Amino acid sequence: GGDGRKGIVSTASYPARKFGIRSGMPTFQAKRLCPQVIILPVDFRYYGLLSREFFAFVRKYSKKVEKASVDECYVDMTETLKGVADVHAYLVEMQNLLLKKTGLKCSIGVGPTKFLAKMASDMKKPMGLTILRRRDIPKLLYPLPIRDFYGIGRKTSPKLEATGIKTIGDLAKRINADDSDLHLILGKFFFVIKDWVNGYGNDELDLEPWDPKSIGNSSTFMHDTNDFSEIKEMIASLAKEVSERAQAERKKGSTVQIVIKDTEFKTINRSMTFEQPTNEYEVIFDKALTLLERHYKGQLIRLVGVTLQNLIDPRDLVIQMSLFDYRKHEEESTTKLLINELNRKLKKPMLIRASEIDTENKGDKNED
Template identity: 40%
Template sequence: MGKVIYHIDLNSFFASAEILLNPSLQGKPIAVAGHSRRGVISTASYEARQYGVNSAMPTAMALKLCPDLILVNGHHSYYEELSQKFINTIKKYSTLVEQASIDECYADMTEAVKQFKKPMDLAWQIQTELLNDFGLKCSIGVAPNKFLAKMASEMKKPMGITVLRIQEVPIKLWPLAIDEMRGVGKKTAPHLHEMGIHTIGDLSNFKEIEKLRMIFGKNTDTVLQRANGFDDSEIICEWDVKTMSQSTTFSNDLTDYDEIKSVFLELSQKLSRRLDYDGKTGNLVSITIKYFDFTSNNRSKKLTEYIHSSEDIFQNALDLFDENVEDIPIRLIGVGISNLKQTNEVQVQINIFEQPQELSKTEQLIKELNRSCSTPSFKTASSIIKKKG
């Protein structure tokens, strides 16, 4: 039996929370408005979405689309309380839970589903429990990996349960618009449309790989694997305590991609200098994004090798941003490196598994110097170098 990964997404979470606080809002078009000077919608109920109201939309535009829209202020401490109850519920069934944001998580349910006669009974039980205990509706995607689970949870909302197997990718995944693919942002999609890539299936079968590399860069292979239903990203259960991070908060919310990119570069450079100063390196890259409405989004990925350079940190952090973060005004960006080790410790471990290589001329000289004496004088060193030519 392969892995069974759930992606559990609370439906219209903020709006649902406000209805729990004020049941008279039930069935009405409501939206939680942020406190930004721009006046932007944080989230909208499904009744409001029927009018075209959605997240990150200017409030003025939302009111034009839906004149009867009810605007409510956010109760963020209450959202956090409900979110914790949500995560605690999922942790009753699995210890392998990754909270992706305040209203969604991934969970490895490979062992948990074995306790049920039918595999989907667990998904139904979780959905029922969240609704009955806390009044929270959710959609659940069930798949062999995180990418497919995330895509599956988006297919039926609200209160949907969708299974997406590898063999079902051509039928269920490929017909979807390329704009709906996780990892394809609003700025990337138009370029793909220009190339004739309109669906995920078009991307999967696109043969001119070099053209794709001009858009996705080093992520091209990963994007293509996902378009074919494969994803090897791991579930990160907890933030490691051995973490070093940098963050910054903006006086004005950021929306421009180039500005956001420059912030990531600056944070990566600062973080790299701190790592070098402490002689540290790590293999778990994480980002924290806080939006205009004070909600946050955490993403991380484990690398196959340890890194500490600003270039490596920047590229991996930006990749996480491009793959996961919504096009919503941002008030804080953070970058972190976890699973820290001493740089020389990692180098020693790597050297153990390296094949012996022929020493360069310089390395041979250094080796002979070390054999000659523990602290060779300049005169001794010069004589050895002259002798070796």
């Protein structure tokens, strides 16, 4: 969300995508493509609650889950589906139950490899269900345009199209003929993609928890500025967003980094590492502001960013503190857990600690 130059599209609804709007696009460009588009503010705390509900639901069906993103995963259902007479009906019931319990719609793709499952899940959205077996590949996969091939980026697909490859079927035919041009375009991924288009490849899940290495936000000013108070307000807003995302992901970090980009697109990155990992807004903002005061030289700038790095799971953290500090920490943690639980039941976060009220008000005009 956000207005003018500073906003970035986090995700786009399916109707918006028909106008060419996509994730990562500046909001001014989205408005140009679709003047009637409705842009909503982001709410990381709410997304975190929904994400945890989603994965808790999935793990009731199988413990073998590879988390691909905050709302996407690969699930090994081999044992779960043994003895199930009608797999299609079973999975439709699973979709409907998820919708009933969480309000979330999902698409399911079933295949013998992760690639085929991913491609199948993208074929029908939302609330789609596609089973893509190896024998179905010529009928279901090969007619798709090459730009829909998962793993081939926006830079590579035009190169393939320039050689006459318009569909995945065209790619399969050429790659199976050991086309020398494709060796040059695809490089070391030639044989990986050859396996994929023939229905083979990786089917093993990475069962390690999905962990972001850092959590950050950046924002572009409406106009180039060297107004320190304006820059400080933006840093405060970004620190707040980073804090909320870290708390939603249940992560703490021991390094804060700021990025400053000037009007000549020169970028300054500065960071500060500290002993006690945190996800508290006050600490993140304090460190980011200290870095800004030390390294900002008064030049006109167009963008600033704040990132929390060296993330850990707080459950792995041994906190060094006195007996009285421990009691205070325990009380604060209990309060946060209670607020989070009430917000979860309300389905939309409406409660915050009193100490955050001023913070909320200060950051309003800069939140995307």
